[in-house]
Amino acid sequence: KNEVEQSPQNLTAQEGEFITINCSYSVGISALHWLQQHPGGGIVSLFMLSSGKKKHGRLIATINIQEKHSSLHITASHPRDSAVYICAVVQGAQKLVFGQGTRLTINP
């Protein structure tokens, strides 16, 4: 079993739909990152969370430390949101352990 599990692995939705991607982890962490990876490989950090909730534009990330669970939500989804979304937990000071990613496709 992976230390970081994401669900779903693939998600296809229509433009405008509310999107939720889930991340569960089984190890102690100091923080959790949500990352976005577009075709061609470039990875961009979206959020870093250690508690509670963060919002940036149409993106919202939440974390429940007791439940060892985080969610990434996208409101009013748009085709340009199509990408792979990766959850990564911080072990120790700096080491990242990644989930396998969720491939999101938003159709117009």
Add this chain to the structure above:
Amino acid sequence: GAGVSQTPSNKVTEKGKYVELRCDPISGHTALYWYRQSLGQGPEFLIYFQGTGAADDSGLPNDRFFAVRPEGSVSTLKIQRTERGDSAVYLCASSLIGVGETQYFGPGTRLLVL
């Protein structure tokens, strides 16, 4: 300012050859990381530098893999006697030092071992 750069962007080599992959971090970033990403998978940690020293190399798969960062800036990942299973995208990231600091990723080097 410039982001993290990696060279080459693509590398094709033959089984058994030696390869070097280079990473230029963001200026002033003391922490540097190497990751490997196989097709359809999330990245996996290889090694983490604080300054010139490897603070955690627990992700290096075997002794064919080695990385250096002699002046605390540019890093080179070296792979000896390459195998077909080494084919992957090798990602480099850099950050400031601190718990959970944002890591900035380079575009990666796509390595193909024939």
